């Protein structure tokens with residue numbers, strides 16, 4: 445089976461070229477043509493000798509997806525469903541700009557997937573119901589960006605690994621994709637405009653800090669205590685809460701990059717005055733901001749037990765929560781409920797596609 449050329453970083457492509465008796469400098473030419481001019485076949489790379497174009501055609505594939513579908517929301521959100529070569533389905537979501545100030549008005553953020561399905565089974569998440577299928581390759585990660593840019597006809601300004609899967613459990617491929625996406629020669633995305641959002645895999649947070657990748661880190665916190673966090677995110681039980689926050693402090697000490705805490709607000713569960721105090725105390729341990737996220741219900745998954753009790757906090761409650769955090773000098777932002785008129789919850793479109801394929 446042919447490898448996908450988008451799984452190769454520049455040094456890896458140079459190694460390949462040497463192995464087929466071609467000069468290393470061709471690697472940059474190939475990168476330019478694939479990622480800047482977006483050729484669809486190796487034959488289109490006119491500045492390469494025909495013999496090398498033939499070698500590339502024999503040895504590599506250039507695209508990762510069989511097909512793509514999209515759903516457009518009236519608020520500007522676009523949800524993409526990509527079918528991979530093995531038939532797995534993954535999602536990416538283009539989030540419209542949520543800011544009104546001029547500097548941020550043209551922001552186009554794409555939320556991308558790192559795995560097909562997910563093993564962590566968070567109670568509030570539809571992707572968890574899909575179960576884990578496999579890690580995505582670097583090319584399948586990078587191709588989400590290229591496919592969406594092609595469809596919308598403009599460049600993305602921000603990327604966040606917050607779609608299907610836990611990126612830090614696919615560390616090597618995510619790292620390689622980051623290396624390709626931020627390569628200064630092709631600059632698909634600017635350094636630090638790429639965020640990795642994790643459910644809190646401590647050893648990998650440490651590794652991310654040590655590797656000093658050009659990314660920002662977001663922690664899906666969602667609860668200010670270990671007891672509630674374990675209920676919402678069963679994987680949290682593997683590590684102590686204090687150790688998780690210490691790993692975030694370590695990350696900041698090593699990278700000097702402020703951290704984001706993601707916090708979905710559930711009615712009556714984590715939206716009380718005592719939660720605000722605890723959350724503010726945690727957020728002050730490193731330079732950080734808190735993103736308050738409305739809950740997209742997952743009733744379509746027929747949840748049972750604790751998951752069936754989860755209700756979204758009201759808009760008014762989220763506004764109040766934010767104001768109280770600001771009073772305590774904690775920077776916080778309220779994310780809008782993007783794409784409520786389409787299959788908005790993470791994993792919803794992929795789950796629907798899986799069910800349709802089974803019928």
Ligand code: SF4
Pocket residue numbers: 562563564565566569570571572607608609610643790
């Ligand atoms: S919220 Fe993220 S980590 Fe949790 S099950 Fe969903 S995709 Fe996996």
